[in-house]
Amino acid sequence: MAENQKEDIEKVIEELQEQVKESPENVIAHHHLGLVYMKVGKMEEAAKSLERALEIDPLSVESLINLGAIYFGKGDISKAEELNEKALKILPEAAQAHANLGLIRQQQDQIEKAIESYEKAAKYNPNLASVWMNLTSVLTMKGEDERALKAAKKAVELEPDSPLAHNNLAVALYFGEDFKKAKQHMEKAELLGYSVDPNFKASLDQKLG
Structure with a gap:
């Protein structure tokens, strides 16, 4: 990562940390902080921020999807599946959740279900x-x-x-x-x-x- 870009991201993290400190119920700030942590590879911090976003707003589809991606990356397929399915119950046309479930089904060697999930993702996006x-x-x-x-x-x-x-x-x-x-x-x-x-x-x- 270029030095300037690294400094910019660190500044964004500091600003978002300040926002959540000043407004602990600001779900958007918690969610965005989680995304930035994901971008720099700080997955534990990212998970905590996204989990906090979901405590405030359990219907935050994007937080569910991104948290699911973190669990998938950690190898916790069951939790990743649960989070993406929860996202789809809230928003059935969430293309990324269908795409993520496709990856999960593929890893589980459920090829027909994987195809079905990918096709739904392609339909919605x-x-x-x-x-x-x-x-x-x-x-x-x-x-x-x-x-x-x-x-x-x-x-x-x-x-x-x-x-x-x-x-x-x-x-x-x-x-x-x-x-x-x-x-x-x-x-x-x-x-x-x-x-x-x-x-x-x-x-x-x-x-x-």
Whole structure:
């Protein structure tokens, strides 16, 4: 992190700490403080701030979702699932909560449920590139090549500089037997810094002769 940026974030933290000290019931300040702590990797402090926000306002969907992300990162899948499901009971169209549940279902090897969650996330917010990338992965795992290709193309359209999106598209094109385009996107992924699977690369080269 650049020194100036670090100083700016520390200043923001100090200002938010002062706000919550002066107004202990200011749910927005607690929530924003939690987000800033997350940004700098202070997850314990972030969790405390978000939990305080939820004590004040148990219906704070964003606080539930972000706290769920912290628990997911800690490996507490059960708690992460509980928090995201609670968010969806309050706001069924919360795209990020559906996306997070997709990741949870995927980790639990519940592929059909993961696909369902990602598709709901995409329905409520079609501009989340990460959702399309994750959807590509699970559809590829399931062997639904045509749907995977559509999702992969959408991810690249939304985030053209994402190495993962290009790699996913390369894989989807490979299974769609468009080997020439697959190589183009594989090379683009490498150019952007992605470490392409050597076995995939070798197989693609073999297909191209």
